[in-house]
Amino acid sequence: MAKKGMMLVLAALFSLSLVLSGCGSSGNTAASVQAVQKHGKNITVAVQDNFVSMDPGDTNDTLSFSAEKTMMEGLIGFDREMKMVPVLATSWQVSPDAKEYTFHLRHGVIFSDGTPFNAEAVKVNIDRLSDPKSTLKRHSLFAMVDKTVVVDNYTVKVILKQPFGAMLNNFAHPAALMVSPKALQKYGKDIARHPVGTGEYMLKEWVQGDHLTVVKNPHYWRQGYPKLDSITFRSVPENGSRIAMLKTGEADFIYPVPPEDVQAMSGANGITVQHKPSIIVDYISMNTMKKPFNDSRVRQALNYAIDKNAFIKVVYSGLAEPMTSEIAQNVQFFSPQQPYKYDLAKAKELLKAAGYPNGFDTTIWSNNNSTYIKATQFIQQQLAQVGIKVKIENMESGTMDTKIWSVQNPQDAKIQLYFGGWSPSTGDADWGIRPLLGKDMLPPKGYNTAYYQNSVVNNEIQQAIQTADPAQRKAAYDQIQKAIWQDAPWVFLDTRDNIYGFRNYLKDAYLLPDGSLDIQNAQIVR
Template sequence: MFQRRFFTAFLTIFVALNLVLAGCSGQSSSNADQKSKTNKNPEEQPIAKKEGNSIVIAVKDNLISMDPHDTNDTLSGSIQSTMLEGLVGFDKDMNMIPVLAESYEASDDAKVFTFTLRKGVTFHDGTPFNAEAVKVNIDRVANPDNKLKRYSMFELVEKTEVIDEYTVSVTLKEPFGAMLNHFAHPAGRIISPAAIEKYGKDVAMNPVGTGPFKFVEWNQSDHLAVEKNPDYWEEGLPIVDGIKFKPVPESGARVAMLQTGEADFIYPIPTEQAESINGTDGIIVENSPSIVARYMSMNTTKKPFNDIKVRQAINYAINKEAFLKVVYRGYGSEMDSVIPAGLQFYSKQTPYPYDPEKAKQLLQEAGYESGFKTTVWGGNNSDAIKAMEFIQQQLGEIGIEVNVVPMEAGTLSDKIWSVQEAKDAEVELFYGGWSSSTGDADWGIRPLLAGDAIPPKSYNVAYYENEKVDQLINEALQTADPEKRKAAYAKMQELIWEDAPWAFLMVEDTMAGKKNYLEGVYLLPDGSMNAREAEIKR
């Protein structure tokens, strides 16, 4: 009851103040709004003092796995990026760049992809990096018998061939124009074949890659540490001696670590504290538009969420503008499609307006005039809890009583993604987010909403199936013609928006805080972090 009274009071004050908090009508406005809300110039602060040449990065959730082929969370992938690398990757603006491959090409029919590999690279355990190592990795993730979480990204692979020591060719079962984006995704990172053989599934706790930092230890209750790789192939890197990643779910504790210097970089920054700490204690707060969508999925196989009117009612019942401003302090934009505007083939839809009376009418038509009880699952970090409590308050206004159940990341992962049969899924509502780390509409829709993407195969936690949507997804996969893909994605976004398997909430800004002596650590638009070039200014 306290939670509901608190948010009712909060929302009342919010409305009474006539929405005075600076809002973001679009992603591009958030940086300007932030600057207008403070008179401090963080760039004019004296450089804070720093001892030693190692850094600490505090993050909001516990880490799940260091196996890129068996990881479905962006945070774990971010830490992996310091140790593991792929054939291709993304730069700061998510433009594709060569990494372990010096060059690459695709056949005209988008079925054969050939990579010329970088010479003179070795894994941290001394194993040589070559075409055979690439084949071992791709064959591993593309084998359905291995039951790896990223299988769906490589399931089209028919064969991987070693052409010579430094040339490898991957042939697909059918054309797929977006396949290079999948190689650039964190799931395409390469592990030492010797480590795969030595550790098996336990390679998730013993990562061995080619990156600028080497794995040292992982104390799952406290931190994961990496150290400088003196034999790294890229000249001039790494610069710092080591990095320690510390999971700190409570937002205030993360901020305190940054203020005291216990941490050098934290993310995300709690939006309610962004203004007050920016420009103080040697802190710089950075926020930028992202491609990270926040939504609440509804299990469409369970009553009452199998009724489209109930799902649409929930969309009408949540004030998205208030959600954005109360929960995220305006650092983001309201969702106006299934995918964020920054993704290729995005197509804008007509948003569900805030209309509680319309929501009540739809519930009545669905036979739930008196409402119902349900449960929402989500993470146990401060942002997720605040978001779920806001949703609890909003749905309570139309008679839906929501029980909020925050969970530690590993527990939540097991309860959602490890379910073998749809009928055994206990989830009703799930507050989560998705970062389409390929930059393409395919990865923003197919893993989350395709009929054949339900757990454990992929991430369709709404257990949503629409035959027409599935047909359009297949059509988009069968061609590399951008105009044909654009048409297919536009229609499927329209159909999914109408079906409302999610409560469509917002696209967040990336939010990070750092000490002003730190350079080379930043967030990408997909919400992942890059610390490869971390450097301490003196």
């Protein structure tokens, strides 16, 4: 309690200094804090939002995946450049028609509850994800699976209903992290609170809204790992508090670092700040089933009414790029579109043509972290210039998820505008588009918060799914991106950088391009 109290006092003092100075951390503030030497092999990671679920198949946020990946592993993973690497599968073969995927499994691996990892365990996991009756949020990644066949104890074959060239990417997605069959049977739907995997760490404690702690898994299969004894994730939505924790040594790694503080913090008091391009896009979805957003002219008007470059400068201190498609440039099959330039006259003209010459009132939802609060305030100010009065509702992530995912009938959805980000953690266009804008992905099945349906888009999505030919997939995604861009179910904002900070004694902890934390090789170096 004393430690937590001290953290809060320091955070409050730091936040006060920000208010008085009218800016982020200054060089003088950084210099006033002495570097802290690290003792032991326990680290704290401060993050900006709360964890929602520890069930990878039912997880919809990248942050929760970061914690899950410390405890669970998949057949395939991604390296720092999002290239696929073997994990629990040592090798694999894909049939020429891209319908059969055969995995050869690693020997001698057990789940942290003692359950053997083998082909039967893989079958249990894939069958759960692909079950047609599944209500798991990541079911759509595996809905095309026809059956999973145990060939022998360490060989498993997954057979699809139709060819799908991006299926390996889906197996590398964190949704495919393997969960102990024994734990699935024991906990049922409560597995989200009792994760059990083959990973380096095991869950010790999860106090929702405060912290989640994992400790070393004594049964881990890779010799010499993990190199840390424990990792504690702390939910710290307020930017100044996270920075204060890193400066005092209360935290060893924080993300994201507020863009405005990058220059002042870099190299000060044994702190390193890194920023690299990501595949995360920020957007505002508009509920296309309800007035006034059922009119594409209104949706296009909002795109013209918001200055994307100013948004990036104010919210991300320039550490982002304006979107030129629904997916980021480094996502497979990216196809750039002609940007919506900042043009208030054009926005007003479109609103008038749609029957809203004086604008209208609406509400925007977002998470309640500091960056998202700043973003929604900027959006509110920009739209006011064309007569659109925006009420802001910043919510804790679990609260907002409930409001979005509890809706069973699309007509009952209260959502109007939603500001958020999306990271296609498969690295492929399919997962950057289909779960967000496909007709079968309306909540609670998917994350189509725009409640968007377009026959051309839906047809081309099916064409892209049903072929393994890269040329055919590219042609389909070219059409999809063009149609969505013109129809504008989103305000297309930016592709942001990943920005994170850490104490210099912590090595090999970093963010992948999808924004998830990779801490597998992390260690304390003295």
